[in-house]
């Protein structure tokens with residue numbers, strides 16, 4: 001029984017890992033990019049650890065520590081160092097409670113969950129991605145974008161950009177909803193179009209490196225959010241090197257600013273505004289900008305019922321499951337859970 005996981009983000013990797021654990025040897029992961037991980041991107045720059053996408057997960061979420069344990073990297077999970085978020089209201093900082101900070105940062109969690117802090121990995125959020133990718137190296141095919149799917153009796157045929165094709169007895173679509181929805185619509189799944197229409201909000205993150213003495217204002221807590229930011233204003237800033245250990249070499253600081261889409265130069269906006277807010281002298285040692293044209297999904301009302309309805313309709317098709325940020329929660333932990341559930345479902349449905 002051949003199973004294909006489409007998408008090598010964290011959800012797809014978790015699905016493939018679950019299939020591997022269920023004893024499925026014929027699993028292939030097709031990823032359109034030249035690297036696995038999707039939104040999870042960690043870069044090592046001059047001794048700094050720079051996160052382009054997620055920088056951690058809620059400490060109360062068990063999914064990543066459990067996965068890390070299975071992968072033999074359980075000891076790489078690290079705890080948040082500095083806690084607390086301030087509100088910058090154009091002139092001064094005010095401490096705010098965890099619930100308000102979560103709301104302003106767009107984190108879908110209860111105040112108590114945010115107050116318990118975050119965790120990450122010693123080498124950054126790429127660690128579990130790389131560990132799964134290494135364990136499944138023989139199954140992972142990069143630069144293989146799936147352009148279409150079609151039913152062939154009780155099986156599936158997947159068309160790859162560039163002209164080749166694969167046959168499969170079961171598929172996990174671990175893709176953003178705007179792509180998965182389009183594929184589902186093409187095989188007649190009612191509701192596919194609505195999935196395809198889920199909006200993924202654009203955002204930009206800018207990481208800036210400094211020598212510690214360049215920053216005049218003491219950095220208190222893990223960062224700040226900006227009260228009612230204008231379109232070209234930073235929305236928030238994380239003191240990355242205060243939040244987790246190992247993010248900057250001794251005597252240095254790493255800051256990460258979050259912005260909305262802008263026509264201006266995001267790195268310049270972040271540098272100038274942080275200089276004014278944090279009393280920074282001189283230029284950053286370097287900066288690194290990540291553009292997320294389609295970042296976090298924004299669910300509409302009745303999202304969960306809609307997804308449940310689609311999953312019910314998928315039961316009438318040859319084995320096919322959907323997983324990832326577009327369905328059951330956008331956080332990394334929710335994506336791992338969703339990927340693993342999809343993997344289990346397809347393992348059951350393709351059991352001889």
Ligand SMILES: Cc1cc2nc3c(=O)[nH]c(=O)nc-3n(C[C@H](O)[C@H](O)[C@H](O)COP(=O)(O)OP(=O)(O)OC[C@H]3O[C@@H](n4cnc5c(N)ncnc54)[C@H](O)[C@@H]3O)c2cc1C
Pocket residue numbers: 006007008009010011012030031032033036037038039040052053054055056057058144145146147174175176179203205292294295296323324325326330331332333335
């Ligand atoms: C800036 C930012 C910061 C975030 N911060 C946090 C955080 O701190 N904590 C947290 O828990 N969550 C955070 N999130 C959310 C979380 O990182 C994502 O929701 C999650 O990683 C998405 O995983 P996924 O596997 O569902 O999707 P993706 O990571 O989008 O993976 C989908 C994969 O499918 C591939 N693909 C697309 N089309 C095709 C195709 N046709 N054929 C084959 N492959 C294809 C893509 O290349 C990609 O690798 C953040 C997100 C963003 C954007």
